[in-house]
Each structure stands twice: as C-alpha cells, then as structure tokens.
Amino acid sequence: MPVRVEPPIETGRGPLHRPAGDGRRPTCARRGALDRLPARPHIHQHPVNHFAEVTVRSLRPWAAVCAAVAFALLTTTLTPAPSPAADSAPRGPGFSTHSARAALTRLLPRHVTQFTLVPVRRPASGDWFGVSGRAGHVRVRGTSPAAILSGVNWYLKYTAKVDLGWPGRSTAKLPRVLPAPEGTVRRHASVPHRFALNDTDDGYSGAYRDWTSYEKQIDLLALHGVNEVFVQMGADAVYYETLQEFGYSKKELRSWIPGPAHQPWWLMQNMSGFAGPVSERLIEERAALGRRIANRLRELGMTPVLPGYYGTVPPAFTARNPGGTVVPQGQWVGFERPDWLDPRTGVFSRVAASFYRHQRELFGDSTMYKMDLLHEGGRPGNVPVGDAARAVMNALQTARPGAVWTLIGWQNNPSTQIIDAVDKSRLLIVDGLSDRYDGLDREIAWHGAPYAFGTIPNFGGHTTVGANTAVWAERFDRWRTEPGSALAGIAYLPEGTGGNPVAYELFTELAWRTEPVDHSGWFAAYAERRYGRPDPHAARAWELLRTGPYSTPSGTWSEAQDSLFTARPRLTATSAASWSPGAMRYDPDTVRAALAELLKVAPALRTTDAYRFDLVDVARQALANRSRSLLPEIKAAYDAGDLSRFRAGAAEWKDDLDLLDRLLATDSRFLLGPWLADARSWGRTATERDAAEFDARSLLTTWGHRSGSDAGGLRDYANREWSGLVSDFYAMRWTTYLDSLDTALVTGRPPAAIDWFSLENAWNQRHDDYPVEPSGDPVARAAAVLDALPAPVPPAPAASGARR
Incomplete structure (x- = not known):
C-alpha cells in the first residue's frame, strides 16, 4: 500500500500554510479555500530494502533516530495519485516499514534502535506477526506496519513485561538492553476485521483535539492490533x-x-x-x-x-x-x-x-x-x-x-429488510451489544451477514471503571468457533475513549488469540507488567478489580454505574445519566480494598505513569461509590426531619466533592482545563473561541437546549469526574440543592424550586480559566480518600444452634 507524505510544515490540525498570526495555526484565503486544499501526495511502494533491517546499535540513540528519519525521507518518491484499489492495506512483502519505525520512535525513543522490523507477505489466512531475536536485537515480522507494531506490543507485554496502555505506561522500567525473546513467537489474527471507535468518539473524546493527540491515538490503536478505524x-x-x-x-x-x-x-x-x-x-x-x-x-x-x-x-x-x-x-x-x-x-x-x-x-x-x-x-x-x-x-x-x-x-438496527436487500458479502455489522444481553444469536438475527463481536463499555465518556470482561473471555471464542459462525471481527466501541485501559487491552487481544482467554491468569499477567515489575499488592489489587468492576455480568448493561456526585441533584437520584445503571453492578468493597492495596505498592513502582493513573482512577471510583450509600443516608435524615443528622450528611457530601476535586487535580487526564483550552485553540476571533467553548462545555452538562436536556433527558449524559468540573459545576449544583433543603428543614416550608437548566446553561456561557497542568501528590490525595471512606461493615457472624 502506498504511504502518504505529510505536508512538511504541518505540525498541528490545520494544514496548509504557515499562519500570519501566532505561528501555530494556518490560514487560508476566504474564497473557495476547500477547493484549493493541496492534492494528496503519494509515495511509491518500495521493495524490501535490507538496509532498513539493519539495527544501528553502533550509533548513539539520538543519531540513530536522525538516521532513521533521514533514511525515510531519502526513500520518499512522489507519484501521481493511485487507483482506489491502491488504498487498501498492504498485501505484498514490499511495503515500507518506515511508518512503523516512526511510531516506535515516538513510543519507545530510547529503545527503537534495538528493533529490526521486517515486512512479510500477507497470506490468504490473514494477518500475522512473529517475534524472535536476542538481547538487544529484537526482530519483528508482520504483514503490515500495524501488524508489526502489534508484534512489538506482544513482545513488550509477554517478554519485557511492561505496559504501553491507553492510558498509562510502565515503559520507564525497561532495561537499557531489551531482553531476548523466549524463542520464536508467531501469532495469527483470528478474525480479519479489528474495528475501533464509536460514531460518538469525536464528540465524547474531544472534538477539538489536535494532530498530536490523534497521532498518539493512532499509534495506540495500531500497537493493539486494530486495522479499521x-x-x-x-x-x-x-x-x-x-x-x-x-x-x-x-x-x-x-x-x-x-x-x-x-x-x-x-x-x-x-x-x-x-x-x-x-x-x-x-x-x-x-x-x-x-x-x-x-x-x-x-x-x-x-x-x-x-x-x-x-x-x-x-x-x-x-x-x-x-x-x-x-x-x-x-x-x-x-x-x-x-x-x-x-x-x-x-x-x-x-x-x-x-x-x-x-x-x-x-x-x-x-x-x-x-x-x-x-x-x-x-x-x-x-x-x-x-x-x-x-x-x-x-x-x-x-x-x-x-x-x-x-x-x-x-x-x-440493522433490520433484516436492510440486510436481505443487499449483497451480504459487502456488509459488516459492528455489534454494540455482543456482551450486553443474553440469548443473542446473531447468525439468525442477521441472516448470516458478517459481523464483529463488539462492546460499548463506556457511554458518554463517563469516568467510571468496569466492563463485562469475563463475558468477553467466555463468549467471543465460543461464538467464533460455533458451526456456521458469521463472526468476522472485533469492534471496540466505547462512546468515549481514554479510560478503562485494562478493558481496551483485553478486548483488543481477543483478536490475536486462537484459544479462550484464562480470565484470572490474564489479569494476573496484566498486574505483573502494568507497573513494570511484579508486586504482591498490585497483584492483589488487580484480582480485586477483576472480581469486582471487571466481572460485571451480561443481561442488562455493558458499563458500570456512574457517580451520583455528577447527577442533577435530587434525593432519589439513582444515576447521573438518564440511561445509565440505577444501582451498583458489583460489590463496592472490592474497589475500596483495591485502593488500599495500591497504596502499599512498592515505592519504586509508584513513579510509573500507569501506577499514578490507576491510583487516581481507583481512588476516584472508591469515592464515587460512596455517593451511592451516602445519598440514601441524607435522604433518610431529611425525611425524618432530623436537622443535625441531615447537616452531618450534607457536610460529608460537600467534603467528599472537595476531596474528589483535589484528587483529580493531580493527574492531567482528569482535568477540565485541557478540554476547554483545546476548544478555544481552534478559534481565531473572540467570537469563534467563545462559540467553541460553549460547544465543549454544553456537551458535558446540559448536552443541548432546554427541551433536549430536560424533557429529552440528555442532561449529564456525558458526565465525568474531572477537576474543575467537580468543583465549579457539580459542587455548585449540590451546594445549591442541599442548602435549599436545609432552609426547608429550618423553616418548615417546602424547598424552593430551582430552574436547573438556567443554572447549568449559565455555567456553559462562562469563560473561566482552569489549570491545564496537574498539581498535588496523587499518593497523598489517594490516601486521604481511603481515610475518608467509612470502614467496611464486617459480615454478620454465622448463626449458632440447630438449623430449623
């Protein structure tokens, strides 16, 4: 497959010329600018160049990177645009590996020179990769640049024992000289279609991201074996x-x-x-x-x-x-x-x-x-x-x-009227419900049309952890190997990406296994590599998370419950988003106990990016789960007219929101500031910047106008626990509400009516600045969360005496 040359001055999302203003954004003349977008340049397919297979270990790392870049540029040749068929994935052995090497340079700059990347012909049976070599010289073969990167990732996970997740990584724990592969590994894709991204991803993951963000996303998709995006x-x-x-x-x-x-x-x-x-x-x-x-x-x-x-x-x-x-x-x-x-x-x-x-x-x-x-x-x-x-x-x-x-x-959807009207061989159904309901028979329902086993483990970009991973481990291989199966792929379809890294890791790996996944064993191996070294407390934490939020059953839902801290205030709230689970889907003590174990992980491993993300995420989830037991306590006190008990519960609720925001402030992936700064960065004028910020804010809160938000039920559909959003939006709503209930208890009058949409939409119109860099110590803040949580209630002792 031909590779495209990218415009040499294109460093961000715009594309064509250097801007006259801030040097960051390009400008185009106003008239017919779309008609003048430059023709897409293309590059010849190159035959295999054995020079590209040489690992230049004699060069210093920075010199090796420069040499790789220079070689890629020297082998670039412009040609006329190819036919449509040429845009399909590379099938011959002559595709260039320079795009895979460029990705490795971004992902593993200190170790890229220790990898030799070898293109191989794709057989009729489909994609495969192979890993072999010796210490400091790892040879990875594959049927496409993305398949090669999948081989690199397999080596990182199962030989080097480190994780390059989405998000979180422990590659800082790689030794200077990479360990030797254990013999020769060869893995075949069990399905041809490895599809990723929901229709909603560009909304809930960030419509205003720049090229650097998308480039990272693409690298991580390729690294995990995805081939259709x-x-x-x-x-x-x-x-x-x-x-x-x-x-x-x-x-x-x-x-x-x-x-x-x-x-x-x-x-x-x-x-x-x-x-x-x-x-x-x-x-x-x-x-x-x-x-x-x-x-x-x-x-x-x-x-x-x-x-x-x-x-x-x-x-x-x-x-x-x-x-x-x-x-x-x-x-x-x-x-x-x-x-x-x-x-x-x-x-x-x-x-x-x-x-x-x-x-x-x-x-x-x-x-x-x-x-x-x-x-x-x-x-x-x-x-x-x-x-x-x-x-x-x-x-x-x-x-x-x-x-x-x-x-x-x-x-x-899709209806059989659609399926039966067209050539089924030209269809692919990416199933968003494979793990959600029981009793599904896609071959019967879709009349034999090819489909991809899919999951939507996240709705609206919620920050909640959890997924039906045990269902995946059992159901995917069974469906794939059944006689007459039309299963032809996997489809990773969260509405918002960038969370639940263990779910992404396991789900995408399904496509590179021809045997069922040992759920317990897989999580144990994940715990070993997630922070770059084995640790008994990490192992225990991930076993607790496996049996809790990551073993939710099918039957009704494919995501875990959201947080009541993010709900539009009411004492009877059971979810923040209208279509989210209304009750806990697992034992909340598993998350609390996992947090306690993570806080005991060896100090040497606490410096990894993966540990810091996981610690904040698990602490956040433990505190969010507390909202589901605390709100009924507040309601009971209010219903009983017990002002003292009500005030104690309301004070704890407000304190928890404050603690939650301070915890989230320690990790850039839980900040509101970058979301809004990205939106404003696309505007050239104040009007454009303000419009983009309203667009970005409203999606998180009211979602749309009054009728869609209130009667339509879209409010808080995209709720998420982010620093800034918690302190300025969710805390503002709950403080307003709880104070109104306090006044009602004192005066004996009904609480004052609150026009929630007006209050929320006023926030959407604001232009406050929020931090774009993290602050504070995540370990100290996570420990404070654990201290703030009530101790788990021990099980009641077994009854004594004769059984009736």
Whole structure:
C-alpha cells in the first residue's frame, strides 16, 4: 500500500500554510479555500530494502533516530495519485516499514534502535506477526506496519513485561538492553476485521483535539492490533461542498452544520445546527486534519472507515431540487432531525455521486464506509426500507466498487429488510451489544451477514471503571468457533475513549488469540507488567478489580454505574445519566480494598505513569461509590426531619466533592482545563473561541437546549469526574440543592424550586480559566480518600444452634 507524505510544515490540525498570526495555526484565503486544499501526495511502494533491517546499535540513540528519519525521507518518491484499489492495506512483502519505525520512535525513543522490523507477505489466512531475536536485537515480522507494531506490543507485554496502555505506561522500567525473546513467537489474527471507535468518539473524546493527540491515538490503536478505524473528522467539509451544488448557500450550510462537539449526532441524522454556525475556516481546518488522520492510517496499513452517504439533507431540499422526495424524520430526544432524501430517486443518485467525489478529493478513497439508516427512531415513511438500502448500496458501489458498507448493531438496527436487500458479502455489522444481553444469536438475527463481536463499555465518556470482561473471555471464542459462525471481527466501541485501559487491552487481544482467554491468569499477567515489575499488592489489587468492576455480568448493561456526585441533584437520584445503571453492578468493597492495596505498592513502582493513573482512577471510583450509600443516608435524615443528622450528611457530601476535586487535580487526564483550552485553540476571533467553548462545555452538562436536556433527558449524559468540573459545576449544583433543603428543614416550608437548566446553561456561557497542568501528590490525595471512606461493615457472624 502506498504511504502518504505529510505536508512538511504541518505540525498541528490545520494544514496548509504557515499562519500570519501566532505561528501555530494556518490560514487560508476566504474564497473557495476547500477547493484549493493541496492534492494528496503519494509515495511509491518500495521493495524490501535490507538496509532498513539493519539495527544501528553502533550509533548513539539520538543519531540513530536522525538516521532513521533521514533514511525515510531519502526513500520518499512522489507519484501521481493511485487507483482506489491502491488504498487498501498492504498485501505484498514490499511495503515500507518506515511508518512503523516512526511510531516506535515516538513510543519507545530510547529503545527503537534495538528493533529490526521486517515486512512479510500477507497470506490468504490473514494477518500475522512473529517475534524472535536476542538481547538487544529484537526482530519483528508482520504483514503490515500495524501488524508489526502489534508484534512489538506482544513482545513488550509477554517478554519485557511492561505496559504501553491507553492510558498509562510502565515503559520507564525497561532495561537499557531489551531482553531476548523466549524463542520464536508467531501469532495469527483470528478474525480479519479489528474495528475501533464509536460514531460518538469525536464528540465524547474531544472534538477539538489536535494532530498530536490523534497521532498518539493512532499509534495506540495500531500497537493493539486494530486495522479499521472510523474517521469522521472533516466530514462536514464533504457535506458543505456537496450541498452547494444543490441550491444551498455557504451561509445556510454553516448554520445547518452543528458545532464540532455535536457533529457526530448530525452525521447520524439525529440533529442539526446546535452550537453553530461554524466558520468556513473551521470547516477547512477540520478537513485538513481529517485528511491527515486518514493518510496516517493508510501509512500504517490500516483502513480509514469513512462516513458514507445515505440521504441526510437540509430543510427545503425538494423546493430546490425537483424530482427529489424527502421523508421528515421527526424529533430525536427534543431535537429536530434532518430530513431523509428518498434513496430511490435520481436526485439521490446525483447527491451521492457528488458526495463521494468531494470525499475522494478531500480524503482519498477507502474500502469501508459507515452508514446507519434510520438510526434511533428514524422514520421510513412510505419508502420500502429494502428498496432504500439497495439504492444506498448501489450508490456506494457505483462510486467505490467493492466497498464494504459498515453498520452498527444497536437497538433494532440493522433490520433484516436492510440486510436481505443487499449483497451480504459487502456488509459488516459492528455489534454494540455482543456482551450486553443474553440469548443473542446473531447468525439468525442477521441472516448470516458478517459481523464483529463488539462492546460499548463506556457511554458518554463517563469516568467510571468496569466492563463485562469475563463475558468477553467466555463468549467471543465460543461464538467464533460455533458451526456456521458469521463472526468476522472485533469492534471496540466505547462512546468515549481514554479510560478503562485494562478493558481496551483485553478486548483488543481477543483478536490475536486462537484459544479462550484464562480470565484470572490474564489479569494476573496484566498486574505483573502494568507497573513494570511484579508486586504482591498490585497483584492483589488487580484480582480485586477483576472480581469486582471487571466481572460485571451480561443481561442488562455493558458499563458500570456512574457517580451520583455528577447527577442533577435530587434525593432519589439513582444515576447521573438518564440511561445509565440505577444501582451498583458489583460489590463496592472490592474497589475500596483495591485502593488500599495500591497504596502499599512498592515505592519504586509508584513513579510509573500507569501506577499514578490507576491510583487516581481507583481512588476516584472508591469515592464515587460512596455517593451511592451516602445519598440514601441524607435522604433518610431529611425525611425524618432530623436537622443535625441531615447537616452531618450534607457536610460529608460537600467534603467528599472537595476531596474528589483535589484528587483529580493531580493527574492531567482528569482535568477540565485541557478540554476547554483545546476548544478555544481552534478559534481565531473572540467570537469563534467563545462559540467553541460553549460547544465543549454544553456537551458535558446540559448536552443541548432546554427541551433536549430536560424533557429529552440528555442532561449529564456525558458526565465525568474531572477537576474543575467537580468543583465549579457539580459542587455548585449540590451546594445549591442541599442548602435549599436545609432552609426547608429550618423553616418548615417546602424547598424552593430551582430552574436547573438556567443554572447549568449559565455555567456553559462562562469563560473561566482552569489549570491545564496537574498539581498535588496523587499518593497523598489517594490516601486521604481511603481515610475518608467509612470502614467496611464486617459480615454478620454465622448463626449458632440447630438449623430449623
């Protein structure tokens, strides 16, 4: 597969020219700037160059890095754009390994020269990697750059015994000379499709991230064996260019396109316009960043899965385009949905052709396209769903012959009307419910269509820990090996990424095992490498976490409960998000005990990034779990009219919120400041910066406007325990509420009504500065959390005497 050269001056998310202002952001002329995005440069496939296999151990580390970079540049040759087929993953042995080596330079700069990377031909049986060598000279073979990186990661985990997680790493504990592999290891992918990222990821993980953040994400996806990644960054540019050809002005379209944090739901045909209008410059820069993401994936032999066209149009489409027919889609949790253009019409065919043409110009081609007809309550009207699906597939195949239509398995989608109307060999269903419900038979439900075993262990970017990992360990291999199985992949689909590193690690490893996972043994090995050395207290902590939050059962949920500290205040609250579990899904004492064990880990291991993240995360979860036992105590005191007991409970609640915020402040991954600073960094003017900040703030709190937040139930859907958000938003709400109850107890009158949306939306409009760097000692703060938690209640003694 050809690799793409990235523009040499492109250092962040914008792309094309040096800015005239701060030197960080590029500028484009206002007129037709999207039409002038530079043509995508391409590189020849190189035959295997044995010089690239030489490990230059004689060079100093910095010189070796420079030599590797220089070699990559010297072997770069520009050519005309290849055919669409050339964009598929590399299949011959002649692909360049320079993208894999560049990733290793970023991930393991002190050890990169000790790896020899060897490209091999991909057989019909699929991807594989092999690891061999001796101390200080590790040879990794693989069928793509990403497969090679997967081999490196396998070596790190099972030979070097360190972790490079998402998030958290212990690679600082690697010895100067890497240990020798234990013989020759060869691992084959058990499934061809290894898919990652939910449609919502760009919203809940951060729509305003820069190139450095995406580059790190891609490195970690490749390192963990993923080969198909959903890319929606910049999709607004495709709609923007396409619909100008069908009677819409630029101004109309910029008002129709939502702010970036809310664009995922616009692409799913759920809403439009909120937190807009967007500027043309913002559309341009998002397109350039999206192109850069897609190109990097191609360099690594991974497939960028791009949004396809299935009929979303702005208002008044038929008035401007005679011959078209639209079906009004009604509302989605309080938002007006965009209209759906009947795919059977000639107008649809022309819009789709224009869409795919502009997408090719902006992002290149792919072999996979993501589309979900009638998502979450979409209305077909009088359009036969099967006929619509056939027309959508025909438009895709006309534009991209042989492409695969990817759909999510969610609620009742995809319907058999869609599946049976098209060539099933051109479908892939990424199942979001594989581990959530019992009694599923996907072969029967989806009539034999290929699907990927998937999980959504996180909703809304919640910071809660836990996942149905024991279900994965048992169910994946059983489903895969059943006679007549149509299981063809895995799909890691959290709505927000960057948390639950052990879940990501285990789930992605399923695809590289041909035997069932020993759940207990796997966690024991994880505990050994997570902090870079074996430690009995780490082992005990992870065994407790395994049997607690990481052994939740299937049947109802795929994520653990969220925190009541983040709920809109009420004494009867059982969850913060409307669609989250309403009760504990595991014994909370397992987390408290795990925290106590982590605080006993050897001091030499406490310096690792992985330990510091895990300690803060587990302490945060232990305190969050306390909210579920404390709130009923406060309610009981209020209901009894016991002012003294109520005030004691309310004081503990406020103290816990303060302690929680100070704990979270010790780790940059639990700070609100970077989220808001990223949003403001995309604005050129004060108006643009303020609009981006509102977009980013509102997603976390009210989610949208009043009707969506209140009647629609979207408020706090994206709740998370972050320093700054806890102290300034959640604590503000709870203090207001608890003080009103205190006044009610004193006066004997009902508590005053509170307009929560007005209070919350006022916070959304603010522009406070928040720290972007951590402060404080995580070990001391975590110890303070343990001290603040009530001691666990010992079990009652066994009854004596004769049994009745």
